[in-house]
Structure formats: structure tokens, C-alpha cells
Amino acid sequence: AQSVTQLDSQVPVFEEAPVELRCNYSSSVSVYLFWYVQYPNQGLQLLLKYLSGSTLVESINGFEAEFNKSQTSFHLRKPSVHISDTAEYFCAVTLTGTGGFKTIFGAGTRLFVKA
Amino acid sequence: GAGVSQSPSNKVTEKGKDVELRCDPISGHTALYWYRQRLGQGLEFLIYFQGNSAPDKSGLPSDRFSAERTGESVSTLTIQRTQQEDSAVYLCASSSGSGTGVYQAFFGQGTRLTVV
Numbered sequence: 001a002q003s004v005t006q007l008d009s010q011v012p013v014f015e016e017a018p019v020e021l022r023c024n025y026s027s028s029v030s031v032y033l034f035w036y037v038q039y040p041n042q043g044l045q046l047l048l049k050y051l052s053g054s055t056l057v058e059s060i061n062g063f064e065a066e067f068n069k070s071q072t073s074f075h076l077r078k079p080s081v082h083i084s085d086t087a088e089y090f091c092a093v094t095l096t097g098t099g100g101f102k103t104i105f106g107a108g109t110r111l112f113v114k115a
Numbered sequence: 116g117a118g119v120s121q122s123p124s125n126k127v128t129e130k131g132k133d134v135e136l137r138c139d140p141i142s143g144h145t146a147l148y149w150y151r152q153r154l155g156q157g158l159e160f161l162i163y164f165q166g167n168s169a170p171d172k173s174g175l176p177s178d179r180f181s182a183e184r185t186g187e188s189v190s191t192l193t194i195q196r197t198q199q200e201d202s203a204v205y206l207c208a209s210s211s212g213s214g215t216g217v218y219q220a221f222f223g224q225g226t227r228l229t230v231v
Contacts, residue, residue, distance in 0.1 A: 009157075032218045044222040051217070088156060094210075094218040100165040101146065101212050105173070108157030111212050 002027045004093050006106035010035045014114050015083055021076040021109045023065075023089040023091030033067055033074040034103075035059075047089070050074065061085075086113045117141075121207050122224035128197055128230055136192040136226045140209030147190050147231060148220065149182055150206045158206070163168045204228070 007022040025031065035047040048059040055067040065076045074091060091106040120139040121224070140147050148211050149161040160174040164184045179198075184190040194201055204227050208220040 034219065036220070036222075043224050044208075044220075046219055049219065088157070092220065096212075099170060101210075101218060102165070102171065103146070103148065103161060103208075103210060103218065105150070105158045105160065 002093070002095055002104055004091055004104050004106040006089075006091055008109050008110045009107065010112065012114060013081055013114045016080045018079050019077065019081050019085075019111065021057070021089050021091075021111065023074045023076065023106060025072050025074070025091075025093045025104075027072070027093065027095055029095055029097060032096075034092040034094070035063070035065055035074070035076050036090045036092060036105075037087050038090070038108075044090065047076075074093045081111070081113050083113050083115060086110060089113060119207055119209055119221050119223035121226050123226060124224065125227045126194075126229070128228070130199060130230055131167070131196055133193065133195045134228065135159055136194075136198055136205050136228070138190045138192070138207030138209075138223060140188065140207070141211070141221055142188075144209035144211045144221070145187065145210070146210045147184060148208045149190070149192050149211075150202075150208070151203045152225070153203045161192070161205075194228075197228075199230045202228055202230045 033050040034042045036110045037047045038044045050067045059065045065079045088108045090108045095105045122137045147164040151159040162182045163171040180197045182192045204225040206225045208222045210220045
């Protein structure tokens with residue numbers, strides 16, 4: 001069965017330190033990959049996505065993720081985090097097939113940036 | 116509409132009562148999802164619609180929960196005989212298989228359900 005695994009439920013990190021939020025998926029078909037972010041008391045919004053082309057994708061606020069097909073991973077990274085990056089991050093995979101398409105979400109990783 | 120709309124935004128109900136939550140997806144979006152998010156927790160998948168059919172309803176926690184979608188548009192999630200453990204934010208998302216934002220899930224602001 002297809003699934004999305006976010007290996008860390010919580011990641012505490014100091015401000016200006018690098019961070020990596022891990023995401024692995026299981027699927028035997030082509031996938032499209034997404035990271036969504038939920039800031040405190042706000043709704044979920046798209047952070048970045050991979051549909052095709054370059055396997056390294058970036059967001060406007062300095063996050064990046066790399067699609068690794070052989071390792072079935074789409075880890076999210078930022079070289080230097082800010083207090084304002086404190087949020088919950090969700091990895092998602094969209095699968096396509098004859099019946100249409102379906103998106104599966106991971107359970108989420110709570111990033112807590114400390115001063 | 117411009118985005119996914121959910122109503123009501125807040126609902127307080129007494130234990131044992133039935134509640135109905137509504138989701139208006141973005142026009143033309145064929146896929147629609149319902150999730151539950153308990154306080155401080157991640158997303159819990161409930162049900163997925165493709166058009167008006169529900170190929171995956173595996174996440175519905177009990178037979179007290181049901182959902183339907185009509186006209187490839189509005190969806191309602193019904194919880195019968197509510198229990199305190201049903202208290203959570205219920206989120207709806209919709210997505211399209213074509214066009215700008217293909218496969219991206221657009222979320223509503225959610226309905227905060229409190230069972231007292």
C-alpha cells in the first residue's frame with residue numbers, strides 16, 4: 001500500500017542552525033511531491049512542490065527539497081532557520097492511475113525554533 | 116469560489132447530538148478530501164472523493180461518521196451521536212488534475228468542533 005512516512009514527529013532546533021525534515025514514501029507508480037506548512041493557528045498552505053524537471057526545488061523563504069527516486073525520499077532542508085519558521089510541516093505525495101489521482105499526507109513534523 | 120470554504124467555522128454541540136459539516140471546494144476540482152486534526156496532532160485522513168464517488172473511505176473512524184458529495188461540488192460530513200473524542204478541527208481540501216496548481220491540495224480554514 002502507498003504511504004508517506006515523516007520520520008520525526010518533532011524537531012527542536014536553535015535559531016540560525018540548519019535543519020532537515022525527513023520524508024519517505026512508498027509507491028510503485030509515478031509520484032508528484034509536495035511540502036505544506038501550517039503556522040500556529042493558521043491553515044495549511046503549499047511550501048514547495050516537485051512535478052517534473054529539476055529534482056531540487058526551492059521555496060521563496062529559503063527551504064529546499066530534493067526528489068530522490070532511488071531512495072523514495074523528498075527531504076526538506078533549510079541552511080539557517082528563523083524563529084518564524086516554527087510551524088508544522090507536512091509531506092504529501094500525489095499518485096496517478098487509471099482511476100484518477102489521490103494525495104496522501106504524512107503525519108507531520110513539528111519544527112520548533114528556539115532563540 | 117476563490118478558495119475552499121467550510122461552514123460553520125465553529126460548532127459547539129452536546130454529546131449525543133448529530134452534526135453536519137459542509138465543504139465548498141474550488142469550482143472544477145474533482146478531488147475532495149476530509150481530514151481531522153486533533154489539538155497538537157497531525158492530519159488524520161477520513162475520506163476521499165473523486166467526483167461524486169468515494170473510492171477511499173478507510174479513514175472514517177466508525178459508522179457514526181458518513182460523508183457525501185453531490186454535483187461534483189459540495190460535500191457534507193455528518194457525525195451522528197457525537198462523542199467528546201470527536202472534538203477536533205475538521206479540514207477539507209480539494210484539488211484538480213489539470214491546470215494551474217495541478218495536484219496541489221487547497222485547504223479550507225476548517226470547522227472547529229467541540230463536543231461538551
